[in-house]
Amino acid sequence: MVGPRAKLAAPSDAGTQIVAAATRLFAAHGFDGTTVQDIADAVGVTKPAILHHFASKEQLRQAVLEGILAHWNQTLPRLLLKATASEARFDAVFEELLDFFASDPDRARVLVREGLDRPEETKRLLRGPVQPWLQAVARYIHGGQKSGDHYDDVDPEAYVVHILQLVLVATASSAVTQAAITKDARRRYVRELARIAKAALFPKQKKPTSRRPSRRSSKPKES
Amino acid sequence: MVGPRAKLAAPSDAGTQIVAAATRLFAAHGFDGTTVQDIADAVGVTKPAILHHFASKEQLRQAVLEGILAHWNQTLPRLLLKATASEARFDAVFEELLDFFASDPDRARVLVREGLDRPEETKRLLRGPVQPWLQAVARYIHGGQKSGDHYDDVDPEAYVVHILQLVLVATASSAVTQAAITKDARRRYVRELARIAKAALFPKQKKPTSRRPSRRSSKPKES
DNA sequence: CCTACCGATCGGTAGG
């Protein structure tokens, strides 16, 4: 142990640096496509040094996943507090959900890969720690249906799963899929993503052929 | 060479079998998570036999991708011929699109993995051979907007990208994500996926609280 | 946390 002064000077200790590098490399190349040596090189230590902090490559993977889920559990409750079945709230919450993943696409990439590489473990995750959050959002939507704010043929549980999945993969591979959009890709990509999620939930008051922004107050039109 | 009779008797030759096994294994474990020996074991031959047909593991990956794209190019034109901006047509075309991927989820899994593992190559694919198909669908939607069948705030290019992405990932990881739905998961999963894609495109005539299927002629309801 | 290694297995290729 070092002195109390040094404790605050080194909050980013070795283990944290290793998990950060591993998250980035697992996201880019996958678990099998990343060697312990790759991580050691990224951190600037030797391979045995990595395996001193994490007894196996497998334990390093679990640490990466736990780091992502911890960040999730820290952010999601605050995000859900904002959620009600009003249109303005939806925009705010959805934008925050996007920002949460977009702020570090590597998290989304790791999660998408995990679903492909380890389906059974991911199922247990979905049926366990993740389930309550999905159910909470589904209940919000169900409440919005009763009050007439949402379409009544929405399947709240399935809707939440699909939209979360769409946000995940859209974030994970945004750099790739935006290549299919000819110009102003980033803005249109995010905008349409939010529009789809919203249009599948909220009935529109205005006619499809009318152009006047009749009721919405400050719609950020393209300039 | 053998006699002409034997030529027709062996349409599923060694190369075809190898590509089929490689597709399945790459889908489940990824390119780096699959060894040439794994593929050899799956086919029932030795490793050098695999590397006789495909000079390297890398060339085998390209053969797998080409097989998927060939199947795509064979099916998509017929599928697009059906597409017009009518609601009934949308149901039929979207169902076929789902069936196309759902009939072999491994294809979707390989494509999702490819987007993560080789972003630059995937970008080139999207901007090259895939682009015309996306543009064609986008033009259909644009036409539907002009005739008032679709919302006028749909971004056709971005919509096509997102919905294709959603169908891809929903197919690739359906077994996993359905675990988050408590009961009757498969039916509700597919049904809500189609509903989201459709609700983001077609304005609804009926009020959100009404239940009667007012105008649709032969909706394929659950039996 | 390093140097120095292990059992095994990697993708790929030799001669036959």
Place this chain on the structure above:
DNA sequence: CCTACCGATCGGTAGG
């Protein structure tokens, strides 16, 4: 000479 493989092993590298 060709093809479609085999048993064995190449030089390197994996996780530990």
